Amino acid sequence: xxxxxxxxxxxxxxxxxxxxxxxxEKNKHLLGYENLQKSLLTCVREAVDNALDACEEMNVLPxxxxxxxxxxxxxxxxxxxxxxxxxxxxxxxxxxGKLLYGSKFHKLQQSRGQQGIGISASVLYSQLTTxxxxxxxxxxxxxxxxxxxxxxxxxTNNPVIAKETTIYGNGRGTRIEMELKGKYMKGKRSVxxxxxxxxxxxxxxxxxxxxxxxxxxxxxRVVNKLAKRPKEIRPHLAGIEHGTLKKMLKLxxxxxxxxxxxxxxSRIGKTTALEIVKKAEVDEKLSPxxxxxxxxxxxxxxxxxxKLSNPPTDCxxxxxxxQIEKGIKKELHPEFVAxxxxxxxxxxxxxxxxxxGIGYGGDLDKEGQSILMRxxxxxxxxxxxxxxxxxxxxxxxxxxxxxxxQTGSSIPTGPVIFAIHIxxxxxxxxxxxxxxxxxxxxxxxxxxxxxxxxxRKLLVYLSRKKRAAELEEKKETFKKYISRVATSLxxxxxxxxxxxxxxxxxxxxxxxxxxxxxxxxxxxLEINNKIKEEEE
Numbered sequence: 162x163x164x165x166x167x168x169x170x171x172x173x174x175x176x177x178x179x180x181x182x183x184x185x186e187k188n189k190h191l192l193g194y195e196n197l198q199k200s201l202l203t204c205v206r207e208a209v210d211n212a213l214d215a216c217e218e219m220n221v222l223p224x225x226x227x228x229x230x231x232x233x234x235x236x237x238x239x240x241x242x243x244x245x246x247x248x249x250x251x252x253x254x255x256x257x258g259k260l261l262y263g264s265k266f267h268k269l270q271q272s273r274g275q276q277g278i279g280i281s282a283s284v285l286y287s288q289l290t291t292x293x294x295x296x297x298x299x300x301x302x303x304x305x306x307x308x309x310x311x312x313x314x315x316x317t318n319n320p321v322i323a324k325e326t327t328i329y330g331n332g333r334g335t336r337i338e339m340e341l342k343g344k345y346m347k348g349k350r351s352v353x354x355x356x357x358x359x360x361x362x363x364x365x366x367x368x369x370x371x372x373x374x375x376x377x378x379x380x381x382r383v384v385n386k387l388a389k390r391p392k393e394i395r396p397h398l399a400g401i402e403h404g405t406l407k408k409m410l411k412l413x414x415x416x417x418x419x420x421x422x423x424x425x426x427s428r429i430g431k432t433t434a435l436e437i438v439k440k441a442e443v444d445e446k447l448s449p450x451x452x453x454x455x456x457x458x459x460x461x462x463x464x465x466x467x468k469l470s471n472p473p474t475d476c477x478x479x480x481x482x483x484q485i486e487k488g489i490k491k492e493l494h495p496e497f498v499a500x501x502x503x504x505x506x507x508x509x510x511x512x513x514x515x516x517x518g519i520g521y522g523g524d525l526d527k528e529g530q531s532i533l534m535r536x537x538x539x540x541x542x543x544x545x546x547x548x549x550x551x552x553x554x555x556x557x558x559x560x561x562x563x564x565x566x567q568t569g570s571s572i573p574t575g576p577v578i579f580a581i582h583i584x585x586x587x588x589x590x591x592x593x594x595x596x597x598x599x600x601x602x603x604x605x606x607x608x609x610x611x612x613x614x615x616x617r618k619l620l621v622y623l624s625r626k627k628r629a630a631e632l633e634e635k636k637e638t639f640k641k642y643i644s645r646v647a648t649s650l651x652x653x654x655x656x657x658x659x660x661x662x663x664x665x666x667x668x669x670x671x672x673x674x675x676x677x678x679x680x681x682x683x684x685x686l687e688i689n690n691k692i693k694e695e696e697e
Contacts, residue, residue, distance in 0.1 A: 192282045192593050199544065200286060200349070201343025205229075205352050207279035208241035208337050210540055213363060215245030215335065217387055223366040229345060229352065231373040235289065237282075237343050242336040247301035250327075257284050257297055257337075258311045258320020278593035281313065288312040290342035294323045298336040306330035345373050347583055350543045356380060358534050361488035362480055362582060383487045388478045394586065394662065395427040396537035397472040398437075398464050400509030407457055410449040418460075421449040428470040437463045472512050474505035476586050480539065485518040485580065492580055493532075495520030499618035503611050508603040513585035515604075517611040518578075519619055525576035533572055535598075536582040542596050549597035551581040563616035564623035581608060 196202040209225060216223035221244060230238040248256060260281045284295045294310040310324040317542065347353060356370050360380035365387050368380040396409075415421035422434040438445045441463035443456050452460070480488075482500040489498050500518040505511070525532070535542040535551045546552050556570045565573040572579075589599040643666060651658035 181390070194286050197342060197344035198346050200290075200348065201229070201237065201239075201341065201345060202352055202355055202543070203533045203553075204239055204283040204286065204341055204343070205241070206337065206355060206540070207283045208239070209356075209359065211219075212241060212243035212335070213359075213539070216243055216366075217390070219246040219333075220387060220390065221245065222382065222385065222387065223363070223368075225366060225368045227352075227356070227368065228371040228578075229373050232340065232346070235342055235344055236340065237345065237373065238338065238340050240338050241300075241330075242334060242338065244332075244334045245602050247333050247335055248297075248299040249301060250299070250307045253297055253299055253307060253309050254311055254322055257281055257295060257309075258313050258319055260285070260313070262648065272347070272583045280337075283312070283341075285313050285315070287339040287341045291340045291486070292669070293340040296338040298338075300330055300333050300335075302333045304329060305333065322476040340551075344625040345394065353378065355541050355543060357492050358536070358543075359494050361580065362485070362536045362539045362541070363535070364480070364484045364488040364491070373435050380492070383491045384484050388480060389485070391478040391586075392473075394473050394476040394512075397424065397510035397512075398422070398426045399469055399472075399507065400511075401462060401464065403457060407463065407566060410452055410457070413449050415449055417446050418443060418449055418452065419445045427472045428481060433467065433469065437467050440466060472510065474514070476514050477505060477512055477514050479516055479584050479638060482516075482518075485516060489518050489520045489578065489580060492526040493520055495576075495578065496522035497619070497622050499622070501611050501614045503607055503614075506603060506607050508589070509603045510584055511587045511589075513583055513588075513604065513607070515607045515611045516584070517608070517615050518580040519615050520578040520580075521619060521622070522576050525578055525632050531573055531575055532575050532578040534578065534580040536580070537588045537590070537595070537598060538584055539582070540595075542598070544594070545591065545597035550590060550600040550604050551583065551598055553600060553606060554612060555579060555581070555604050556603075558616070560616070563620045565619075581611075583608075607673045616694060 192203070194203055205227060209227065212225050213223050216225075224244045226240070226242040228240040230240070232238055257280060286297055287293060291526050294312050297309045297311070299307045299309075306328050308324075308326045308328065310320060311320050311322045313319070335681045345352065350528070353370070353372070356368055357379070357380065358367055364384040365382050366380070367382045370378040370380070372378070410421065410423055413421050413425055415424055419431065419434045420440055422429050422437060423431055435445060437460065441459035442453070443459060447456075479502050482502050485500045485502075486498045489495065489500075496580065498518065498520045501516065503515045503517075505512050533546065533552065533555060535546070535549055542549065542551075552572070555572055560567040560573040565577060566575055567573040583598060583604065588595075589601060589604075591597045592597050648658055650656070650661050654661075
């Protein structure tokens with residue numbers, strides 16, 4: 162018995178607390194650092210996302226500069242600079258040198274970052290692969306430039322400042338310099354691919370990119386106005402979980418359960434709060450801190466049986482139909498573009514919106530295959546395509562109905578680009594790597610509705626394009642025989658051949674125009690019938 166107790170004591174001494182930095186040090190693949198190519202891309206993405214968020218928070222049109230310098234084989238220096246507000250000196254070290262440090266985790270407000278992991282994880286990856294400190298320059302407009310060189314102590318998840326200086330300098334913005342192991346590739350899932358997609362869904366941004374071969378790329382802005390700033394909202398009661406509600410009950414300053422419901426949650430008035438409490442058979446004057454386990458369960462059950470107003474949607478900032486259209490046209494040059502921004506909807510109490518754009522033909526003919534672009538809060542999702550709800554919605558849609566080639570439940574083929582965007586206060590990613598959206602039925606339903614709306618526009622375009630080609634072919638055939646017919650008629654009637662030929666050409670154009678109008682009416686009727694079938 163003593164031996165067992167001794168062994169238990171020995172095992173107990175081996176238990177240690179693990180810091181979050183230490184965990185991700187050994188599991189960096191969870192954050193997107195799986196291989197050299199993806200690791201380089203992830204570092205670029207995290208820095209650019211931070212830069213865009215910072216500029217938009219200050220309401221300035223983003224000017225982002227990215228440079229990747231090759232040091233030696235599979236080793237690079239990454240530089241990312243923006244014209245945002247800069248970072249206050251006291252926060253620089255923690256933002257870049259402490260995982261899970263940020264301002265967005267507790268906010269119900271649309272933003273690119275959510276967890277406070279992104280850029281600090283890139284700093285961690287840099288030091289793990291090269292041993293070098295990350296260098297940060299910050300200007301907040303006070304005539305000073307604060308320069309920090311730092312790394313992360315993974316045991317404590319705290320920043321270690323190797324060097325700190327302040328010099329004089331004008332302007333605002335942040336510049337990051339880090340050395341890291343990586344692999345620079347072109348084509349799909351490359352840094353260029355990410356930046357091009359970022360430019361499409363962020364059309365008010367100007368992005369300059371210098372690649373390792375010193376080649377310069379410019380993704381210029383096509384919109385000179387930022388989308389509306391999203392506002393922070395309170396949580397919504399729909400889909401609230403027991404543990405979350407229990408924590409909120411303990412922290413609230415409300416004196417009774419009714420005031421707790423009306424003040425801590427969005428869009429809940431006193432009448433609705435009283436209805437919830439009455440259905441739960443809980444005393445409305447009871448202090449929130451005194452609710453028992455069973456009473457909390459009754460409140461949750463009552464919420465599910467009560468009709469609630471949807472949460473406010475001013476926490477969302479969609480790109481907009483015209484802006485997405487301009488972005489697609491600028492970067493991909495298709496001959497046809499159609500876009501839609503759906504009305505806001507809700508999943509588990511979280512507001513979200515779906516935007517969808519489709520491009521067809523033009524320069525896309527050179528690609529030889531369809532292109533699927535997925536976005537979440539304006540950020541491209543380049544990996545884990547097959548496990549993403551946005552992809553599943555594309556595959557589950559019958560695209561043959563809209564004039565595209567499709568084999569079974571697959572992504573359609575042809576010179577077409579699909580750009581699907583979800584905006585939300587909390588995007589339900591499938592992993593910390595933020596590469597795929599979870600398959601909530603409400604989300605898939607909204608995506609499908611957006612696909613159908615735009616699909617009908619594509620069908621109209623393709624039908625008219627096909628009809629125009631057929632009529633043009635018929636017209637050219639008739640034109641070949643007009644001269645012969647005119648000659649024969651001139652011989653029979655004795656009239657001028659040229660005059661007869663001109664009249665025949667005019668008649669042909671009028672008949673073709675009449676056929677076009679009648680065919681268009683018929684096709685519009687067919688499309689309307691398809692719409693009715695879908696709605697049913």
